Amino acid sequence: MAPGSTPRASSAGFVSRHAFFAAPHRPAAVLLTIAQPQFNDGREEALHSYIFARPDVESKLRNSPQAIIQAIEEFTQKQRMIIYSAVKIEKSRSLLASMPSPPKTLLEAGTYIGNSAIAWGDILRSLNGGSAEGVKVYTFELDENFVKIARDLVQLAGLQDIVTVMQGKSTDLIRKLQEESAIAQVDVLFLDHWEEAYLPDLQLCEELALFRKGSVVLADNTDYPGAPQYLAYVKAGGQGGEGHVKYESVSHDTKSKKGVPVSQEFSFSVQMEAWS
Ligand SMILES: C[S@@+](CC[C@H](N)C(=O)[O-])C[C@H]1O[C@@H](n2cnc3c(N)ncnc32)[C@H](O)[C@@H]1O
Incomplete structure (x- = not known):
């Protein structure tokens, strides 16, 4: 989709997500070589039809998260979609598996x-011994x-x-989840989501004291489309000061199907007390 054009039914955030195409720090060569994401033009409904019309929907896909992810991946070979790719899922799976205690929330x-x-539902359940409890x-x-x-x-x-x-x-x-006590940690x-919301949402979780020592924050597409303010914040370790989370943050590079490098940022809250 050309910068400036609009999807069939625009999602809130679409325009701002694409504003980066005009961002001054983006070299022109990169703008020309990276295919622009397209979505909300009927391909999502087409995916739904593809999955539910498959002859093996009951025999192979039902109750099999990994078979569904693979079916989505197969569909995306025909139609590009803005999903977290299988290679990133696998990298994330290893990271979550290395947490000292299995993540539950x-x-x-x-x-x-x-x-x-x-993928997250499947990974968390398997890291918790196959149980959905908690x-x-x-x-x-x-x-x-x-x-x-x-x-x-999901169903x-x-x-x-x-x-x-x-x-x-x-x-x-x-x-809302915090106010209703659905989540404590x-x-x-x-x-x-849209990259300009990364930092506000991270800081909201800090403000609501939702992180514990050892919580992990994963952020996709931190280099492209790019979340420069978010990246600067976590790479600096957070805002500092008493009661604030201190992060250690590392970038992981993977390659898109077209060979374009894309970056994820894995940040670990390593300290919850005062720091300087
Ligand atoms: C890159 S896609 C997410 C892909 C998904 N994680 C996956 O792998 O299948 C980004 C989605 O975030 C949604 N979104 C953008 N800003 C949001 C916000 N502030 N709150 C909730 N959803 C948002 C968009 O509508 C879009 O569907």
Whole structure:
């Protein structure tokens, strides 16, 4: 999609997500070589139809998160989609598996069609010995059509007891969950919505004291489309000062299908007390 054009039914945030195409720090060569993401033009409904019309939907896909993720991946070979790729999921799986205690609560900002939410549900359940007890993934999405598709896929994956798809703005929903005491602590925060919201949502989790020592924050696309303020913040270790989270942060590079390097930022809250 050309910069400046609009999707069929625009999602809130679309324009600002694409504002980076005109960002002065982006070299022109990069602008020309990276295919621009397209979404909300009917491809999400096409994915839904593709999955549910498959002859093996009941025999192979039902209650099999990994088979569903693979089916989504197969569909994306024909139609590009703005999903967290299988290679990133596997990298994240290893990272979460290395946490000293298995993560039980994960917040995801940016559900889209539910691909990564299904992966998180599957990963957390398996890291907790195959049990759904106390394991929760809350995922947030602005677009009501995407929410419906994600809920259907989560249900197909048999993860509805673990994964809750919530419609609305991530900031409002994080606050709501905390106010309703649905969450007291967050083991993993995954940021995969519009990049300008990464830092405000991270700081909201800090303000609400949702992190513990050892909580992990994963952020996708920190280099492109790019979340420069967020990156600067976590790379500096956080804002500093008494009561604030101190982060240690490392970038992981993977390559997109077209060979374009894309970066994820894995940040660990290593200290919750005063620091200087
Ligand atoms: C890159 S996609 C997420 C991909 C998804 N994690 C996956 O792997 O399938 C980003 C999604 O974030 C949603 N979004 C953007 N800003 C948001 C916000 N502030 N709150 C909730 N959802 C948001 C968009 O509508 C879009 O569907």
